[in-house]
Amino acid sequence: MFKITPEVITGEAVREAVEGPDAGAVVLFFGTVRNNTGGRPVKCLEYEAYPPMAEKKMAEIAQEIADKWGIHRVAMVHRVGRLEIGEVSVAVAVASPHRKDGFEACKYAMDRLKQIVPIWKREVWADGETEWVKPDAVYFDALKPHKTDPQTD
Amino acid sequence: MNVTVKYFAVCHEMLDRSEEEMELPEGATVQTILKRLEEEWPEIAEFYEVMQMSVNWEYATENTELVEGDEVALIPPVTGGCDV
Numbered sequence: 001m002f003k004i005t006p007e008v009i010t011g012e013a014v015r016e017a018v019e020g021p022d023a024g025a026v027v028l029f030f031g032t033v034r035n036n037t038g039g040r041p042v043k044c045l046e047y048e049a050y051p052p053m054a055e056k057k058m059a060e061i062a063q064e065i066a067d068k069w070g071i072h073r074v075a076m077v078h079r080v081g082r083l084e085i086g087e088v089s090v091a092v093a094v095a096s097p098h099r100k101d102g103f104e105a106c107k108y109a110m111d112r113l114k115q116i117v118p119i120w121k122r123e124v125w126a127d128g129e130t131e132w133v134k135p136d137a138v139y140f141d142a143l144k145p146h147k148t149d150p151q152t153d
Numbered sequence: 154m155n156v157t158v159k160y161f162a163v164c165h166e167m168l169d170r171s172e173e174e175m176e177l178p179e180g181a182t183v184q185t186i187l188k189r190l191e192e193e194w195p196e197i198a199e200f201y202e203v204m205q206m207s208v209n210w211e212y213a214t215e216n217t218e219l220v221e222g223d224e225v226a227l228i229p230p231v232t233g234g235c236d237v
Contacts, residue, residue: 031234047233048162050226053210054233078233090234110234118207118226119233120162132163133232 001075002058004051004119009077014093017075023095027102029110031090033083041126047080047089050118054078057117061109065094068108069101076109078119089121154179154221158186164204164227167197177219183208184215186225203230 001017015026033045062074073095083089092109096102113119121133159172168190177185183206191198205228206213212228219225 048165049233050159050161050207050210050228053207053226056210114231114234116212116231117233118161118228118231120229121232122162132166132229134230 001077002055002062003077004049004054004080005077006079006081009079009088009091011091014075014077014091018073018093018095020073020095022097023073024097025099025102026093026095027099027106029090029092029106030088031110033085033087033089035085037123042085043124043126043128044085045083045089046122046124046130047078047083048120048122049078049080051080054117054119058113061112061116064112065105065108069096069105071096071101071105074105074109076113078113078117080119082124154181154219156181156186156219156221156223156225159224159226161226162229163200164197164229167194167200181219182215183213183217183219183225185219187215190227200229204228 001014011028011030015028018026034042036042058076061076065071065074071094075093078090079088092106094102094106094109096105122130123133124130155174155176157172158175160168160170165171175186187201207226207228208217208219208223
């Protein structure tokens with residue numbers, strides 16, 4: 001399951017998407033809307049995506065996980081639209097034979113999602129101002145400049 | 154030839170539209186689109202350094218050649234997920 005959706009994300013649907021008899025562990029991660037950014041009160045967040053490309057990139061991340069860990073049960077769902085404090089913005093589920101690989105693969109999926117999946121977040125501050133979020137420096141540095149050919153590693 | 158160009162997030166706001174059809178000469182590249190947008194809105198060039206482009210849902214370069222019916226997008230730095 002690789003999906004961009006305006007609907008509420010439930011853990012059960014994401015878990016069911018990865019369950020299977022060869023799994024000894026299911027690692028489930030939720031990203032949720034926090035009530036502040038750097039101490040500044042946040043009213044809500046708005047997410048926008050490029051759905052067909054985002055879902056394609058999610059599937060590519062799952063393929064990377066299959067290549068690295070031999071794990072074939074990965075689900076990624078990201079919500080779009082206006083999200084209130086506490087709501088789930090993103091969910092990643094990884095089912096693996098053993099928990100260590102599952103935890104590592106789940107973290108990898110989230111890190112890669114923030115690098116290559118075309119989704120954007122706008123903060124609506126409590127005072128009413130809005131602002132498109134700039135990426136964390138660590139991810140920003142990892143962006144491949146468009147002037148060079150994509151790496152093929 | 155005609156291509157579709159999509160704008161997201163900050164680009165959407167800057168250009169005040171989310172997509173448009175663009176008629177381009179044969180042999181046009183992604184660069185052709187960037188130059189045309191820059192003529193309309195010079196400030197957008199400042200974002201080119203950090204922005205990526207895609208053609209048909211795949212990251213592309215300025216030199217990627219376009220063909221009839223391509224779907225091109227300007228991709229500002231992505232910020233999905235959550236801050237943990």
